Amino acid sequence: MSTSPKVAVVDDDEQVRESLAALIQSMDLEVECFASGPDFLDHYTHDQPGCVVLDLRMPQLSGLEVVEALTSRNIKVPIIMISGHGDIPAAVSAMKAGAVDFLEKPYRGAALMDSVRRAIELDERNQKTEAERGLLLERFGSLTDEERQVLELTAIGKPDKAIALKLDLSLRTIQLRRASLMRKMNCHSRAELIRLSETLKQTTA
Amino acid sequence: MNTLPASSPPPAPLALLVVDDNPAECDAVRRRFESESHFRVVVACSREEFERQLAAECFDLVVSELAPWGLDELWTFDRLDEQAQGVPLVIVTGRGSECAAVAAMKRGAADYLTKSPGYLDALPQRLAGSLRIYEEERRESRRREQWLNQALNLVSVVGFDGYIKHWNPAWEAVLGYTQEEMLAVPLRERLHRDDRARAAEFREQFIKGKPVLAAELRVVCKDGSYIWMLLNALPCLEQQVYLATAQDITNRKRVEEQLRESQERFLTIAGATKDAVWDWDLRENKVWRNESYFQLFGVPDEDPANTIEWWLSRIHPDDRPRVMAAMPPPVVNGQQQWILEYRLLRADGTYGHVFDRGFVVFNSEGQSVRMAGSLMDISALKNAEERLRESEERFRLATKATRDAIWDWDLQKGDIWRSEGFQTLFGYRPDEVEPNFNWWRARIHDDDRDRVLADLPLLDRSSSQQCMFEYRFRRADGSYADVIDRGFVMYDADGKPARMIGSIMDISERRRAEEMAHVHRDELAHISRVSTMGEIATGLAHELNQPLTAIANYAETCARSLRAQHGDPKVLDWIEKIAANTHRAGEIIRRLRGFTRKSESRRxxxxxxxxxxxxxxxxxxxxxxxxxxxxxxxxxxxxxxxxxxxxxxxxxxxxxxxxxxxxxxxxxxxxxxxxxxxxxxxxxxxxxxxxxxxxxxxxxxxxxxxxxxxxxxxxxxxxxxxxxxxxxxxxxxxxxxxxxxxxxxxxxxxxxxxxxxxxxxxxxxx
Missing domain, CATH: 3.30.565.10 (Histidine kinase-like ATPase, C-terminal domain)
Incomplete structure (x- = not known):
């Protein structure tokens, strides 16, 4: 994954699109332009940190529909919605759909640049967490079924005695198993283990 | 309160290892936990002891000093990781610092406590909190105690010697005695004089181990008044006591008393009256009837029947369906009266016209539970009415058939008869309608009166027989109705006008509908105009905002580029002004749209x-x-x-x-x-x-x-x-x-x- 950020601009108005690209390029960012929702969805790849500046009102697919399509494809990229038709319900539904910002055309250049910068930072953070989750999943994969059982029961706060009783094993076995699973998960305390298992749950959900 | 049921058996105690280098402290902790059945405490004062215990047993929880035996601050964590990983560790320390606490929590401590004065009291609960048990138990027992204290019923334990041993605060609230006063004398002394003998009987029962259920007794209060109590008591022979619960039923007793009095009064009156009186219990479906009822409508030499079916069977067959239709008395509040006229078989075998008037009694849920009423034989009245009605029926029907108000003016006498329409259309009660010309004249709207009177037909042959006016006529409530009044003059044999008959038609509704339609049309036109403007503004806004955005973007890009290259500051200034003016244009459009969108929709x-x-x-x-x-x-x-x-x-x-x-x-x-x-x-x-x-x-x-x-x-x-x-x-x-x-x-x-x-x-x- 390349690390230089890239901003996608989606607007059906050529003049708006090109001027926006010029402005974002002046921030020393890479820009990719798309003239319609379908064009964007067909060609966009989220393989480097960045964000999308998306027009709300476009023929064929509206900005909201584009966001829905991205969500259904599990592409999590921060989206800044812009609209020359701004009204409260539109802004509300854009934010509900998952946009990180909503700007009404004509916006102030500074406001847009600020928003783009913050969106890229957010994306970088998200990707980092994502990578951590990947590592965590990998580690989880290395556990034996027995160790997973102990992990699950520990994570919901069961005392060792209850775990032993439930699994019909001796207390000592349980404690040995947990020691081994904590080593494999690279984890140092029961509290950390609970946190990790929460993260795992969100990832697998 | 040893009679209360015991709680369910406690779960197996949790093994708790206490690590502290101060033996006195260890001892104090152990003593504190002696009464806590949920925990089994093992203490370790020395490092050797700690190692030995850790090897010997699996603990559920470890409580440790932050740095025992002068070791490293997080030493206990490390030891546990090696020996008993995952066992929750609670740090209890005398020398806490924020920094240490944060480090311990980050390292995975389940909790962190400082040894402040009295911390031991709270320790078991705090530990249990970390393990998420025990608290629920405590809450339950506290709830039980609270319930007892707050219970409105009086609860007490009384010895067979008659003295009260325990009681809850409700006693004081109800009776007014202080605890000392209540404990000083046997309970018997507090009973009403007439009830004391019964208390002695109860005692006999207790000694045999028999409970006393639902006994009603009077207890004398401190202020000398007495209250009625409903008493339940259960003896416990081993302890020579009985558990008594009592409830204040004074109000209920009072109501019962009043009810009995009013019942007696009712029976006296019902017996004295000549009218037939009945009382129907709807839930039991039983009817009570007084003497007069059976004398008038009963069957001689037969036992009086107390069912509603008996009454139905004696109603004239032609009237029965109508009566039965009105029979299930209304279930809703409000309509409490029930009035019917029908024919009922008399004791002499003939049918009498009766006027039956009942009222319905509802319970607190609004269901009808009872009906009571009286019957009057109105046969004589009825016959006269019958004849009169026949003669009037036809005319009444005619005037009723029309929705108009009919008038009939005797021009020779000056009297005017007016139909019911004046009531239904204009709200005048029959007694408010005066049979004269001035009554009508006074009710014509001031602005219309002269015109209408001027147009009244000259009352001779030369004028037209018919006339018609439109004017406003005052209703009983003071408002005006738009009416059309048509009249027709009739002449006698001599050609003199004798009568004028007419009808007034209320056209207010029609007028209002016409006006409404007019307003509606205007409103539609207005909305249409406003929303046309709004739609144009919205369309325009979108069209204009696009180029404005492009201008703003380019201006901003130019400005940045000029700034980066340290270009001519004058040019930079102009470019910034371009950007500022673009936003001004944007604002103007925004305001225009905001203005046209103001017409809110009303749903x-x-x-x-x-x-x-x-x-x-x-x-x-x-x-x-x-x-x-x-x-x-x-x-x-x-x-x-x-x-x-x-x-x-x-x-x-x-x-x-x-x-x-x-x-x-x-x-x-x-x-x-x-x-x-x-x-x-x-x-x-x-x-x-x-x-x-x-x-x-x-x-x-x-x-x-x-x-x-x-x-x-x-x-x-x-x-x-x-x-x-x-x-x-x-x-x-x-x-x-x-x-x-x-x-x-x-x-x-x-x-x-x-x-x-x-x-x-x-x-x-x-």
Whole structure:
């Protein structure tokens, strides 16, 4: 994954699109332009940190529909919605759909640049967490079924005695198993283990 | 309170290892936990002991000093990781610091406590909190105690010697004695003098181990008054005590007393009266009747029956269905009176006309539980009335059949008879209507009176026999009704005017409907104007905002580039002014749109059919003028939508007018518009089908764009507005071509559940 950020601009108005690209390029960012929702969805790849500046009102697919399509494809990229038709319900539904910002055309250049910068930072953070989750999943994969059982029961706060009783094993076995699973998960305390298992749950959900 | 049930057996105790280098501290902790059955405590004062215990047993919880035996601060964590990983560790320390606490928590401590004075008291609970047990137990026992203290019933343990051993605070609240006063004398002394003998009987029972249930006793209060108590008591022979619960039933006793008195009073009166009196218990379905009832309507030499069926069987067969129909007495409050006239078999075997008047008694839930009333034989009265009624029936029927107010003016005597219509139409009670000319004259509106009186026909042959006026007539409530008054003069044999008969028709409703239609039309026109402006502004805003955005973007880019290259500051200033002015333009457009959007929509829940019929009525004249037939296919059931009726009607008016215009070139017999409404679970779909020239294929989508029009005289905004109105209501508007001629416009609106008001209204109508 390349690390230089890239901003996608989606607007059906050529003049708006090109001027926006010029402005974002002046921030020393890479820009990719798309003239319609379908064009964007067909060609966009989220393989480097960045964000999308998306027009709300476009023929064929509206900005909201584009966001829905991205969500259904599990592409999590921060989206800044812009609209020359701004009204409260539109802004509300854009934010509900998952946009990180909503700007009404004509916006102030500074406001847009600020928003783009913050969106890229957010994306970088998200990707980092994502990578951590990947590592965590990998580690989880290395556990034996027995160790997973102990992990699950520990994570919901069961005392060792209850775990032993439930699994019909001796207390000592349980404690040995947990020691081994904590080593494999690279984890140092029961509290950390609970946190990790929460993260795992969100990832697998 | 040793009689209370024991709690369920406690779970196996949790093994707790306490690590502290101070033996006194260890001891204190152990003592503290002695009474806590949930924990089993093992202490380790020395490092050797700690190691030994850790090896010997698996603990559920470890409580440790932060740095025992002068070791490293997080030493215990490390040891546990090696020996007993995952066992929760609670740090209890005498020298806490914020920094250490944060480090410990980060390292995975389950909790962190400082040894402040009294910390030991809270320790078991705090530990249990970390393990999420125990607290629930404690809460339960506290709840039990609280319940006992707050219970309104009096609860006490009384010894067989008669002295109270324990009691709850309710005793003091009810009786007023202090604890000392209550404990000083045997309970027996506090009983009413007449009840003391019974208390002695109870004692006999207790000694045999028998409980006393639901005994009613009077207890004397501190202020000398007495209260009634309902007592339940259970002896416990081993401890020579009984557990007694008592409830204050003074109020109930008082009500019972009053009830008995009023019952006696009623029976005395019912026995004395000549009227037939009855009392029907609806729940038991039993009827009580007094002596007079059986004397008048009973069967001699037969046992009086106490059923309602007996009474029904004696009603005249012709009246029975009517009486039975009125029989289940009304279940709702309010209508408490029940009045019927019917024929009932008398004791002598003939039928008598009776006037039966009852009233219904409801319980607190509003159900009818009882009916009581009296019967009066009104046969004599009835016969006279019968004859009179026959003679008047026909005329009354005639005047009733018309909704008008009828008057009959005897011109020779001056008397005027007026029909019931004056009551139904204008609200005058019969006693308020005076049989003279001035009464009428005074009720004509001041502005109309002179004109009407001047037009009254000259009362001779020369004038017309008929006359008609329109004027305003004052109602009983002071408001005015628009009326049309028609009169007809009749002459006697000598040709002199003898009588004038006429009728007054109330046309206020019609007038108001006319005015409403007028207002409605104005309103529609206004909304149409405002929303046209709004739609133009919105369309314009979008069109203009695009180039403005591009200008702003380029200006900002130029400014950045100039700044980076340290270009001419004058040019930079100009470019920044370009950007600023672009925003000004944007603001102006925004304000314009905000202004036109102010006309808020007012939504209400309406029935689709009503909405449609109003529109059809509104366009009736247009349709007639253009020779168009409008067919309306109602949905199978009443469907309700929550909309701004004016806006939706505007949509319908737009679609219908378009349809009319599209058929202007057709032969008159081929000008038909069909409006239909169909519904599924979520939406009602309304369609407007014309037989017009249709729409070119490439224009099917464009017709909804602003400023697109086929008409030479149109702005091309009607369908754009209609679409935004429908979408605003959560629906869709589209058009499809018909198989033969013309097109069908369809739009959907989300349905709402049938609103309550409408349910009651429509069910009442049925």
């Amino acid at each position: 209400s829940t309406v029935e689709v059919g009503e909405l449609m019929e109003e529109v059809i009525a509104l366009l009736e004249a247009d349709a007639r003028l253009q020779n168009v037939r409008v067919r309306w296919e109602e949905p199978y059931e009443k469907e309700f939508v929550t909309v701004d009726p004016i806006q939706i009607q505007q949509v319908l008016v737009n679609l219908l007018r378009n349809a009319f215009e599209a058929m202007a070139g057709n032969r008159p017999e081929c000008r038909q518009v069909t409006i239909a409404a169909t519904a599924d679970d979520e939406f009602v779909e309304i369609s407007v089908e014309d037989q017009g020239e249709g729409i070119a294929a490439e224009n099917f989508d464009r017709v909804f764009e602003a400023f697109f029009t086929n008409k030479s005289n149109g702005v091309g905004i009607g369908l754009a507005i209609s679409r935004s109105i429908v979408e605003d209501h959560g629906g869709r508007l589209w058009v499809t071509p018909n198989p033969t001629h013309g097109v069908t416009f369809r739009f959907t609106l989300p349905l709402v559940g049938v609103p309550d008001v409408h349910v009651t209204e429509s069910s009442r109508r049925r």
